[in-house]
Amino acid sequence: MSGLTLADLSVPLSALRLLAVDFPHLPAPCVDVTTVYPERLSLSFHDDFAAFEAWREALNIAPESVVHRVQRDGRTQVLKALMVFAGADLELTGYTSVPEPERVLAGSGAAA
Numbered sequence: 001m002s003g004l005t006l007a008d009l010s011v012p013l014s015a016l017r018l019l020a021v022d023f024p025h026l027p028a029p030c031v032d033v034t035t036v037y038p039e040r041l042s043l044s045f046h047d048d049f050a051a052f053e054a055w056r057e058a059l060n061i062a063p064e065s066v067v068h069r070v071q072r073d074g075r076t077q078v079l080k081a082l083m084v085f086a087g088a089d090l091e092l093t094g095y096t097s098v099p100e101p102e103r104v105l106a107g108s109g110a111a112a
Helices: 004-020 050-057
Strands: 028-031 042-044 066-073 078-084 090-097
Touching: 004 078, 004 090, 028 066, 042 050, 050 078, 050 090
Parallel strands: 042 090
Antiparallel strands: 028 042, 066 078, 078 090
């Protein structure tokens, strides 16, 4: 048991409440609040960089502050941005699959 109470998560939960009021028209994220990082609110988007971008723009996060990386042996792209919102450490993350490269037909040099 962590020893924390629900009140100890009030900062990220309050931030989530404000986001729901201020941005009800934006795509719904996967939401994570945890006792491991009690000040953090994580919003993630799976297979939808467009949703990530909509939130990034709404929150006025500069494009140059977004970190891009590739994981899972090059199969998954990840965008991540961090900011403070309403006192909470807001983590915005987008995931999408890397498209498979076109396969070249053996001996033909033509793409499949």
